[in-house]
Each structure stands twice: as C-alpha cells, then as structure tokens.
Amino acid sequence: MRVFPISVSLLALSLGACATVPAAVETTPAPVAAAPRSAELAATFEDFDRAQLATSPEGKAYRGIRDADYGAWNDPSDAAEIRQQEHLQQTAAMIREQYDPATLSAEDRLSWRLFDALARRSAAAFPYRGNGYLFDQMNGAQSDLPAFLINIHSIADEAQARAYISRIAGLGPLLDALTLESRQRASNGVMPPRWVYPYVISDIENLLGPAEQNPVLTDFAGKVAALPLEESAKAALVAEARTAWDSAARPAYQRLLEEMRRQQAVAPTEDGVWRFPDGPAYYQTLLANYTTTDLTADQIHELGLREVARIHGEMRAIMQQVGFTGTLAQFFDHTRTDPRFYHTTREAYLAEVEQRMSAMEARLPEFFATLPRDPLVVKPVEAFREKSAGKAFYSRPAPDGSRPGTYYVNLHNLADMSRNELEALAYHEGVPGHHLQLSIQTGLGDVPPFRRFGGVTAYSEGWGLYAEELGKDMGFYTDPYSDFGRLGMELWRAARLVVDTGIHHKRWSREQAIQYLTDNTPNPPGDIQKAIERYVVYPGQATAYMIGKLKIMELRARAKAALGSRFDIRAFHDVVLRSGPVPLSILEENVDAWIAAERVRGEPIMRRSANDSQ
Numbered sequence: 001m002r003v004f005p006i007s008v009s010l011l012a013l014s015l016g017a018c019a020t021v022p023a024a025v026e027t028t029p030a031p032v033a034a035a036p037r038s039a040e041l042a043a044t045f046e047d048f049d050r051a052q053l054a055t056s057p058e059g060k061a062y063r064g065i066r067d068a069d070y071g072a073w074n075d076p077s078d079a080a081e082i083r084q085q086e087h088l089q090q091t092a093a094m095i096r097e098q099y100d101p102a103t104l105s106a107e108d109r110l111s112w113r114l115f116d117a118l119a120r121r122s123a124a125a126f127p128y129r130g131n132g133y134l135f136d137q138m139n140g141a142q143s144d145l146p147a148f149l150i151n152i153h154s155i156a157d158e159a160q161a162r163a164y165i166s167r168i169a170g171l172g173p174l175l176d177a178l179t180l181e182s183r184q185r186a187s188n189g190v191m192p193p194r195w196v197y198p199y200v201i202s203d204i205e206n207l208l209g210p211a212e213q214n215p216v217l218t219d220f221a222g223k224v225a226a227l228p229l230e231e232s233a234k235a236a237l238v239a240e241a242r243t244a245w246d247s248a249a250r251p252a253y254q255r256l257l258e259e260m261r262r263q264q265a266v267a268p269t270e271d272g273v274w275r276f277p278d279g280p281a282y283y284q285t286l287l288a289n290y291t292t293t294d295l296t297a298d299q300i301h302e303l304g305l306r307e308v309a310r311i312h313g314e315m316r317a318i319m320q321q322v323g324f325t326g327t328l329a330q331f332f333d334h335t336r337t338d339p340r341f342y343h344t345t346r347e348a349y350l351a352e353v354e355q356r357m358s359a360m361e362a363r364l365p366e367f368f369a370t371l372p373r374d375p376l377v378v379k380p381v382e383a384f385r386e387k388s389a390g391k392a393f394y395s396r397p398a399p400d401g402s403r404p405g406t407y408y409v410n411l412h413n414l415a416d417m418s419r420n421e422l423e424a425l426a427y428h429e430g431v432p433g434h435h436l437q438l439s440i441q442t443g444l445g446d447v448p449p450f451r452r453f454g455g456v457t458a459y460s461e462g463w464g465l466y467a468e469e470l471g472k473d474m475g476f477y478t479d480p481y482s483d484f485g486r487l488g489m490e491l492w493r494a495a496r497l498v499v500d501t502g503i504h505h506k507r508w509s510r511e512q513a514i515q516y517l518t519d520n521t522p523n524p525p526g527d528i529q530k531a532i533e534r535y536v537v538y539p540g541q542a543t544a545y546m547i548g549k550l551k552i553m554e555l556r557a558r559a560k561a562a563l564g565s566r567f568d569i570r571a572f573h574d575v576v577l578r579s580g581p582v583p584l585s586i587l588e589e590n591v592d593a594w595i596a597a598e599r600v601r602g603e604p605i606m607r608r609s610a611n612d613s614q
Contacts, residue, residue: 437460456583
C-alpha cells in the first residue's frame with residue numbers, strides 16, 4: 001500500500017505578489033526559477049545514514065538489509081550512544097556551516113530544516129538519556145528482543161538461520177549489559193513504580209519455560225522447517241539453537257529475573273517522573289519533543305479538559321440518536337457492560353477487522369492520490385507478550401518488500417476490546433492511518449533516508465487520529481454505536497492530555513488517573529488500567545496524538561475556507577503525506593504554501609493598469 005506522485009517541494013514554492021504590468025498587456029505570473037537539487041547535500045545525508053546503519057545491526061534488519069551484521073545486536077553501551085550523538089551533532093553543524101538554506105531548492109531546504117530540527121531535539125533530550133526505563137511492560141528488552149527475532153529476523157537460507165542462532169547466543173551478553181545498566185539507573189533512583197515489575201517478571205518467566213513452549217525456539221524451528229535442506233541439517237540447526245538458548249540466553253534471563261525481583265522490593269510507589277531530581281525539566285523536554293510545540297504541561301492539561309467537554313457534548317447527541325434515556329455516565333456503563341458490544345472469539349474479532357479494512361481500501365482512491373503499495377496483514381499479539389503489551393500497534397513494512405505492514409491487535413482479553421471501537425482502531429492502525437502513512441513514507445525514494453525512515457510523533461500519531469475521523473467523512477461508521485466508539489477513541493486521546501500531565505506534572509497517582517478515565521470515558525476497566533500504566537512508563541508520548549490531530553484538522557479547515565470549490569482533499573492529503581514526518585510548525589508552512597500556490601493557479605488572467613497594482 002502506498003505510492004507517491006507530486007512532491008511537496010513543488011507545492012511549497014513561494015510565488016509572491018505580481019509585479020506592476022503595463023496597461024493593456026495580457027500576462028501570467030513569471031515562473032519562479034527553482035534552485036537545483038544539491039548532489040553534495042544529498043550525499044551528506046546518505047553518508048550520515050550509512051554511518052548510523054553501520055552501528056545498528058537491528059536497524060539494518062528492519063530495513064531488510066541482511067549482511068555480515070545479520071547475526072549481531074546493537075551495542076547497548078552509553079559510549080556507543082555518545083558516539084552516535086556526537087556524529088549527529090557534527091553532521092548538523094557541518095550542514096549549517098556549509099549550506100545556506102535560502103540558496104537551496106525547496107525540497108533541499110525542507111531537508112536542511114528537518115535535519116536541523118532533529119539534531120536540536122536530540123541534543124535537548126540527550127542529557128536525560130539515563131532517565132528511561134530499560135525494562136517495563138511497554139518497551140522492555142525482555143520481550144522486545146524475542147519479538148524482534150520472531151517478527152523481523154527472516155530466514156531464507158542456512159546462513160540466515162545461523163545468524164538467528166548467533167543472535168540467540170548474543171542475547172546473553174546483551175541482556176547482561178542491560179541488566180547492569182538497569183541496576184545502575186536504579187541506584188540513581190530511576191526505577192519504574194513497583195506495580196510494573198510483575199509484568200516484566202511474567203514476560204521473563206514465559207521465556208524460561210520448557211523448550212517446546214519457548215516462542216523463540218518454536219519460531220526458529222518453524223522457519224527452518226521451510227528451508228530446502230536435508231532433514232538432518234534442519235535437525236542440527238534446531239539443536240544448535242536450543243544449545244545457544246540454554247547456554248547463553250536462559251542464564252542471562254535468569255540473572256535479569258533475579259535483578260527485577262531485587263528492584264521490585266525497593267521500587268517506589270509514586271508514579272510520575274516528577275520524583276526524579278530533574279523530573280520537571282525532563283518532562284517538559286519530553287513534551288516539547290513529542291508534540292514539537294512549546295506548550296507547557298499546564299496548557300496541555302487545560303486543552304485536554306476543553307476537548308473532553310466538547311466530545312462529551314457530541315456523545316450526548318448520539319445518546320439521543322439511539323434513544324438512550326439516562327446520564328452520559330449511565331450510557332458509558334451501558335456500552336461497557338452490554339455483551340452485544342463485544343466479540344466472543346478472537347476469530348470473530350479478526351474477521352470483522354479484515355472486513356472493515358477491505359471496505360476501506362476500496363474507497364481510498366476517492367480521497368488519496370497516493371496509495372500505499374505494501375500489503376497489510378492483521379495479527380494478534382504473540383502469546384508470550386500479550387499480557388503486558390498495549391491494545392494495538394503497527395509495524396512498518398520493509399523497504400525491499402520482504403515484510404508487509406502489520407497491524408497487531410491484542411486479544412488477550414476480549415472484554416477490553418469493544419466492538420464499538422473496532423472500526424476506529426482499525427482505521428488508526430491500518431488504512432487510512434499508520435499503514436497508509438508509513439507505507440508512503442517508506443516508499444519516498446527521493447528524500448534523504450533520515451526522512452524516509454525517521455519519525456515525528458505528533459505528525460504520525462496525529463495522522464492516525466485524523467484517519468479515525470476521516471473515516472466518517474468517507475461514509476463509514478454507519479452504526480451509531482460505532483460512531484460513538486469513534487468519539488470514544490477521540491475522547492481517549494483528549495483525556496490523555498489530562499492524565500499524562502496529571503501523573504507527571506500534577507503528581508496524580510495511578511489510581512487518581514484511573515478514576516478520571518473511569519468517570520469520563522466509556523472504556524472498560526481493563527482497558528483503562530492498561531492505558532494509565534502505559535502513560536506512567538511512557539511519559540509525554542500520549543500527548544502527541546490529540547495535538548497533532550487538532551493541527552491537521554485546523555489546516556484542512558483553513559484550506560477549505562481559502563480555496564472553496566477548488567479545495568481537493570486528495571491534493572491536501574498529498575501535501576501532508578508526501579513530505580514525510582515533519583514538526584507541526586513546518587506542516588503548517590507546507591499547507592499554507594500550497595494554499596497560496598493554489599490561489600495563484602486559480603486566479604483568472606486579467607488586464608491591469610499600472611494603478612491597479614496598488
């Protein structure tokens with residue numbers, strides 16, 4: 001899914017006002033000479049990307065690069081992180097010194113600005129790199145590393161099978177290094193709250209069971225079984241993998257388990273990062289990084305309260321539409337508890353997702369000039385991590401087409417997965433949401449790699465939330481309860497502004513935040529608990545969704561008002577998508593430049609006197 005036509009660089013040309021034209025002369029605006037693309041700047045970006053990839057075997061695998069590093073893991077040391085940061089900042093300094101953005105083509109100027117912004121955001125965040133949790137229920141290496149082997153490490157021949165075995169063996173030193181770093185951070189007071197540890201411990205214990213139940217060894221055996229090798233050779237590979245697990249990975253997981261149990265006994269009970277010595281500055285830096293704005297925590301909190309009130313009003317209208325008599329809180333309880341709003345089998349849930357995706361894909365050409373080129377698959381989250389994983393997430397396709405885009409849905413507890421939200425969730429993670437946006441981005445072969453493979457959370461998650469509402473504009477959500485589910489998803493993101501800042505700035509407890517969502521959203525208890533626990537260990541990230549979506553909606557409304565009947569939703573979406581991820585301020589500039597260009601294009605040719613120019 002995804003292709004790519006016109007470039008934002010063409011739309012972003014500054015056309016300025018017409019000069020004075022002699023009387024009685026019919027003319028059109030003179031074409032603006034575009035600066036040529038800089039081969040040297042392009043080479044600099046390519047060199048930067050190659051150098052970054054050279055230090056990231058995992059990054060290569062995500063891109064489908066299978067070279068001599070295919071059996072290795074990334075270097076987890078702080079020294080390696082410092083080297084990468086120094087390389088980024090040195091490259092940014094060199095680009096600032098050697099290139100004047102005013103002399104560059106529009107596309108190169110955009111790349112210059114984006115790289116500069118990337119380097120500045122990274123520099124601001126770098127002093128706080130020791131504040132992250134290495135092991136938690138959202139991003140913990142204890143489950144991320146096995147998930148990488150299962151979902152990213154493909155095996156097409158014996159050499160790639162041996163690379164997989166090498167990575168199994170490499171889990172030992174990698175996990176030991178991360179365990180040691182986690183212990184050091186804990187000594188500095190950087191530990192997740194105590195309630196996080198049972199999730200991490202459960203993930204580890206799931207990997208320490210019998211070999212025949214081990215998800216990594218099971219995955220390896222399945223992939224090897226498909227190879228055109230003698231059965232004896234396959235059996236030998238499987239035996240080698242088991243030996244690598246038992247001799248290297250298992251003991252390291254056991255040591256990690258012991259450390260997690262040690263930390264659990266002394267872990268804090270407070271939930272927000274305000275408890276860190278540099279907590280307030282750290283949190284404000286996270287907010288700036290995720291939202292690409294200078295909004296303060298208090299401003300974001302108040303924005304969330306206003307949006308919650310607005311969405312509640314729209315929900316009351318649906319309450320009237322379906323004839324429900326009672327309060328909004330009672331309606332929330334009704335949608336939480338009525339069995340008809342939940343599937344009873346995983347198969348039924350997945351079948352409805354497939355049906356919704358097929359219907360949406362058929363309508364995409366009416367709203368998008370650029371379509372995703374990669375296939376989309378829907379998969380349940382693997383059993384070994386479903387207890388701790390989020391409710392849904394997306395993994396982008398490999399640029400060489402070897403791996404599809406994947407929408408993972410967590411079906412651990414169907415009582416947490418309301419049918420009312422199924423449509424909006426599928427549009428967010430699949431099409432026209434993350435899959436469409438990321439397939440187009442991955443396929444942007446004419447932009448530097450840092451833009452093609454990088455990300456800006458407010459942009460990408462703002463697009464995902466925008467895609468949910470776009471589904472209504474496209475004629476979906478015909479069931480009012482499904483439309484209520486869409487509003488529920490939007491309400492969820494508005495409430496995130498309140499609870500994320502509540503936890504990390506206003507010092508709310510996990511229980512206070514859970515109660516706020518219980519009182520103000522229709523989501524079931526398990527969903528609410530899992531969400532709040534996510535926001536606790538992932539501070540600031542959840543604020544990006546609503547802030548990004550509101551900006552995209554604001555820009556679309558501005559373009560429609562300015563262009564009237566000339567507004568083309570397909571062209572608008574190209575302007576948003578074909579730049580790749582950008583900070584919200586640059587997205588606004590791109591759309592404003594497109595509006596100006598469309599206005600000029602739509603003006604009739606006129607005869608004007610010299611006085612008319614005044």
